[in-house]
Amino acid sequence: MYQVGEYIIYGTVGVCRVEAVGALDMRGVRKEVDYYTLSPVYQGGTIFIPIDTSVFHRPVLTREEALSLISKIPEIDGDVYENKNPRLLNEHYQAYLKSGDCMDLVRVVRAIYAKGKSVSEKGRKLSQVDERSMQIAEQMLHNELATALEIEPGEVKDFITKTLEEAS
Numbered sequence: 001m002y003q004v005g006e007y008i009i010y011g012t013v014g015v016c017r018v019e020a021v022g023a024l025d026m027r028g029v030r031k032e033v034d035y036y037t038l039s040p041v042y043q044g045g046t047i048f049i050p051i052d053t054s055v056f057h058r059p060v061l062t063r064e065e066a067l068s069l070i071s072k073i074p075e076i077d078g079d080v081y082e083n084k085n086p087r088l089l090n091e092h093y094q095a096y097l098k099s100g101d102c103m104d105l106v107r108v109v110r111a112i113y114a115k116g117k118s119v120s121e122k123g124r125k126l127s128q129v130d131e132r133s134m135q136i137a138e139q140m141l142h143n144e145l146a147t148a149l150e151i152e153p154g155e156v157k158d159f160i161t162k163t164l165e166e167a168s
Helices: 063-075 086-099 102-121 128-149 153-167
Strands: 007-010 014-022 035-040 047-050 057-059
Touching: 007 035, 014 128, 063 102, 063 128, 063 153, 086 102, 086 128, 102 128, 128 153
Parallel strands: none
Antiparallel strands: 007 014, 007 057, 014 035, 035 047
């Protein structure tokens, strides 16, 4: 069970702070069930979820785990997925995005980046599905790394670059 003040990843919402744990005094909710009250860190709103929800959730990476992930980025394969059917392409990316795994998010970003370089050399652009999926994967990854590293999401890309340059 998560504690008040803890940061978690909740589904595709991303980083949330646990604000409260317990029964809710609201009409339409089961009184015998405890709920997490979550505040998404990088967007507005409040989310109430039963503590036994089947929606993916896990603690945010620790600083050490985030640094370890960053050090492995050059080794993570980003296999390019080609499919002219936008629905199938979207389903492929959604499977990675919904996994909630940071390695999967890195795989998506690296694959679409490589695909972008390839199509650019041919004078073409990435599809909207590719662009949107890369944007979502980067945002999810950067938000979690920013929380773990206690920096702003906009600083994550430079932090990764600097860390990898120092390591090589």
